[in-house]
Amino acid sequence: MEGLNKVFTSELQTYVSELKEVMFQKGYSDCQVQTYNKTWQSILSYASVQPNQEFTEGFRQQFLQDVCAEALEKRDSMYRITRAVNMLSDFTQFHVIFRQYCTPSTDFSEELHDLFSEFLKAEEHRHFSESTMKQLRGRLMRFHDYLYDIGIRDFKSVTGSIINTYILSLARYSTTYVSESLREIRRLLTFGYENGFIDTPLSDFIPHVKNIRQQKIPSTFTDTEIEKILNSVDRSNPIGKRNYAIFLIAARLGIRSSDIRTLTFSNINWDDKLISFCQQKTGHALSLPLPDDVGWAIIDYLKNGRPETNVKNIFVSHMYPYGELHSLGNVIPRQMRTAGINTPANKRTGMHAFRHGLATRMLENDVSLPVISQTLGHADISSTEVYLRISIKQLALCGLEVDL
Template sequence: MEEKAMVSTAELGPLISELKSIMQKKGYSPASIMDLEKVWMSLTKYASTVPITQFDEYFRGDFLRTEYGLRMDLEYTMYRANRALALLTNYINYGVVTGFPKGKHLAEFSEGYQELLTAFMDSEARRGLAESSLKSLRSRLFRLNVFLTDKGAKTFSLVQRDTLNDFVKYLAPYSTTYVSENLRMLRRLCTFAFQFGYHSEDLSACVPFVKNSRQQKIPAIFTEAEVERILASFDRDNPLGKRNYAIFLLAARLGLRSSDIKALEFGFINWKEKVISFSQQKTKKFLSLPMPDDVGWAIIDYLKNGRPVSDSKYVFIQHNPPYGQYADLRSLLVKQMRKAGIETPANKRIGMHCFRHSLATTMLEKGVPLPVISQTLGHADISSTEVYLRINISQLRLCALEVEL
């Protein structure tokens, strides 16, 4: 399909119908399409109430603000709305249906790309990439496969510079980290394809470099008062409340990642020394932290008075048979924030990581040296900790210069 020019809001109806038809052929479920269609119906209705204009980022922004606002309790709705707009925008701009139906990212690559992409992944595995990194690589390659195929390049040998330029432009709305990782992957793939005869030209030179500067993104944080309000919102008279309170204390007081909290085993806790020691899930770096009294007593209260009888090695488990490892921390956080009366814009990413960021910021404000904070959070590199300097307003004020009048 040819790439479309910028369209007006009066043309949205037929384009949405085209998009739905293609999604059906690609295997999107009726339920998924219906979910997105609710957004598209709201979009066309909104377009009919305002003067005809171009379907650009300004129009889309006005639609989101008017239709959905920025309330936290609409977070899933905002996610769905942004996804629906992204699908429509990419179809209009590039003539492709980006993304893939649920579960399809685990499917095989298309026939024309199977040999190349499998060989490329094998070569990346031999470089020593971790299993989690290979999984992410596969997901990015699958998305690239879908994009290139939809653009008419049924094999990589048919890919042209303009096709890659379109893919680069398609990536533009994503985070700097995501763009940087995709372009790095694309450069390596182009070189690999040329070296092993999958393309007559090394196209890596036409893939731009994007510096992945982690410090461009300021972490989301809670204030100390908000942290205490969240902790106070738990009903500690019931088993679930006891479990959840202990989990959130570990995040708030020690800054543990959610992956490490979920993987916490009984053997990681030294009750005599009041220390928690474990190998971090993300970095594999060993971390040993003193256990504050309130954290220790909260865990004890849960184990004695809340945890179901189970032989699971994990401290925190689900409270329904078969009592597996507890996992759903993010939805619990959103629920407790509502209960504590804490609101945040729906387009702001909120998760258990906010407690890590909040702890680091509080420590900075209290004058704790950066290396100590880095050690506490278990960062593999102190540069990961330095990003918190950007949100330490009180210290930034000390750097202010007087202006002579």
């Protein structure tokens, strides 16, 4: 398989101009193009002092760290900036614009429609859920866009080299996404060959990528970092009281952010000091003891911080009309900055790091995996075993003596 092309920062102006032209041809609005162009102009300005640098992933991450670190703390800005960077990266390497979203109304091109649509009909007989079929369609649409943008109008024109280049375009995605995408493309190409859409068995060019569950080591906060974050919260204002209680719940109990956001008054039994709820991710019920400091932080928020609203959730948005709290995505990066905790621009650390930190501390204190699994509400103990990778103490127990 051939590698990626070398692109230097001195060439970026030409690529940006071509990219904008192609976007207009594809029907992007002037407003959309100008939104992304703001980031591209920042890249060009950053690159002007390093004209002979290679436009690599390392260069792009350094740009994000040096120029966009503060903007990346805001979820909307993060998506817009990273989308612009990825678009330019894809265009320099593949001359393709991969769409960000695939709606039900998004259809395959007339020339390539038959194979994709017939394959999807065949997949429906495997009785996948609606969400699984939606994900499958999105992965196939990405492959379709690549083929169409490089000029393919007939599957019989597809070669092994074209497929290899497409596989390279998946490099920045997770092992899970790559594994599932390649599996479905392999099935698509096999279906196409068996049904006369393709003359050669192109599926032979698709490698088998094993999706090792929980392959990535999770992000985690140390005890010191947790205390820094908690101590940095300004608890003299309503939002600070809310965030402090949320952080404390995540740090002390390891509850997922999706469950924290949807906690209601009925989930807390103050007499028995219990917090009980049904987990959104697994659908399983979970009941945990409510520590005193967590309870008092919640009470402080309810009495002195929570705005008057009919919303049943404990934690609410502090923007009128004070509805449900839909996301906590940008809260942690901002608080980490306030606490003086630095993290690489390409490493997203969120509420999950509290949860992972709790699991690691329990492991370090010799708490058994079944107990940790029960505390975190894991449906499968294999989900808990990943924390062995970040527990130095437990890893040491796995060491073997070497005969000298």
